Amino acid sequence: MPKKSAPGTRKRGTPRIDADRLAAWRAFLELHHRVTVALSEELESEADLPLPWYDVLVQLEEAPDGRRRMQDLADGVLFSPSGLTRLVDRMERAGLVTRTPYPGDRRGAYAVLTDAGRARLKATAGVHLRGVREHFADRLDDADAATLGRILTSMLEPGSGPPS
Amino acid sequence: MPKKSAPGTRKRGTPRIDADRLAAWRAFLELHHRVTVALSEELESEADLPLPWYDVLVQLEEAPDGRRRMQDLADGVLFSPSGLTRLVDRMERAGLVTRTPYPGDRRGAYAVLTDAGRARLKATAGVHLRGVREHFADRLDDADAATLGRILTSMLEPGSGPPS
DNA sequence: CTACAATAATTGTTGCTGCAACTACTGGAG
DNA sequence: CTCCAGTAGTTGCAGCAACAATTATTGTAG
Numbered sequence: 274m275p276k277k278s279a280p281g282t283r284k285r286g287t288p289r290i291d292a293d294r295l296a297a298w299r300a301f302l303e304l305h306h307r308v309t310v311a312l313s314e315e316l317e318s319e320a321d322l323p324l325p326w327y328d329v330l331v332q333l334e335e336a337p338d339g340r341r342r343m344q345d346l347a348d349g350v351l352f353s354p355s356g357l358t359r360l361v362d363r364m365e366r367a368g369l370v371t372r373t374p375y376p377g378d379r380r381g382a383y384a385v386l387t388d389a390g391r392a393r394l395k396a397t398a399g400v401h402l403r404g405v406r407e408h409f410a411d412r413l414d415d416a417d418a419a420t421l422g423r424i425l426t427s428m429l430e431p432g433s434g435p436p437s
Numbered sequence: 438m439p440k441k442s443a444p445g446t447r448k449r450g451t452p453r454i455d456a457d458r459l460a461a462w463r464a465f466l467e468l469h470h471r472v473t474v475a476l477s478e479e480l481e482s483e484a485d486l487p488l489p490w491y492d493v494l495v496q497l498e499e500a501p502d503g504r505r506r507m508q509d510l511a512d513g514v515l516f517s518p519s520g521l522t523r524l525v526d527r528m529e530r531a532g533l534v535t536r537t538p539y540p541g542d543r544r545g546a547y548a549v550l551t552d553a554g555r556a557r558l559k560a561t562a563g564v565h566l567r568g569v570r571e572h573f574a575d576r577l578d579d580a581d582a583a584t585l586g587r588i589l590t591s592m593l594e595p596g597s598g599p600p601s
Numbered sequence: 602c603t604a605c606a607a608t609a610a611t612t613g614t615t616g617c618t619g620c621a622a623c624t625a626c627t628g629g630a631g
Numbered sequence: 632c633t634c635c636a637g638t639a640g641t642t643g644c645a646g647c648a649a650c651a652a653t654t655a656t657t658g659t660a661g
Contacts, residue, residue, distance in 0.1 A: 300589035425464035
């Protein structure tokens with residue numbers, strides 16, 4: 274087995290990615306696609322709820338008083354501000370959330386979970402959680418779950434990566 | 438520390454996901470979002486090429502004769518058939534690919550990489566690969582890269598998960 | 602107090618995406 | 632040979648997303 278590039282000695286600026294990392298990258302993309310498509314389909318067909326709606330419900334459920342600033346919520350569900358405005362519009366029409374003013378800054382608004390929204394979340398959480406387990410969590414043994422969590426979390430840290 | 442559920446003895450059907458797996462799941466989503474957004478923005482701003490276009494170019498470049506059936510290509514770039522039709526339409530208008538008939542089955546069509554397409558890929562691959570390294574690959578040390586690849590790949594296998 | 606840059610949210614516009622329906626073609630059953 | 636279910640690809644349609652511009656509000660500098 275000829276060594277292609279000794280670990281840690283790859284020339285700076287060379288746009289090459291070794292086999293391990295490329296395999297990890299491709300598997301990462303493939304897995305994400307498969308899981309999110311499956312979760313989305315299952316939630317929609319079995320609970321008649323679009324996945325982004327579910328994400329909003331969860332974010333609000335977890336927040337104190339079941340309410341969150343539009344902006345924060347956009348960050349939480351990985352949406353653009355405009356996208357969130359429309360999403361909340363639809364959910365408000367469906368009675369799952371309400372907008373209430375943010376005290377102390379009349380520009381701001383809270384999205385607030387309604388009782389109907391809370392009930393809807395309760396009714397659909399099972400479907401989603403089963404999906405997450407089936408397509409993701411249960412495919413990990415305990416050791417791998419811990420390891421995967423550690424690695425992915427470390428990759429999210431700002432300082433992650435080589436000193437450059 | 439009270440044990441919530443001894444590993445491997447969680448009751449069947451309980452829709453609960455332990456902390457490690459939940460953390461891994463959330464980090465997985467967050468990382469995917471960050472990386473894909475960053476890659477997409479960089480490729481678009483620095484190379485003026487939408488990420489899906491790049492994916493098509495790569496798939497074709499890697500295929501024998503730089504050609505691939507529409508259907509296969511759709512699978513490769515994780516697109517629906519109709520989405521791929523439109524995508525190839527646009528790329529064909531831009532001169533990066535052509536359609537040629539599939540010999541032996543007049544329903545079928547190849548998408549074929551043009552010289553311009555090959556050149557465009559060559560010109561833009563650096564930007565993309567740098568991004569993949571910066572936002573993903575270089576955040577892994579060698580051991581973690583191998584481990585991550587192993588775990589993610591195993592999760593893609595059909596038989597993955599509990600015997601159930 | 603007034604002007605004005607910055608911020609929160611929304612709206613106008615445009616483009617992309619998928620589902621379902623459709624066309625064209627294939628290959629096997631009768 | 633003819634029929635017809637199945638397949639490859641495309642198109643009609645509708646929904647969803649982001650970007651840029653807009654509105655309303657804030658707080659800071661002069």
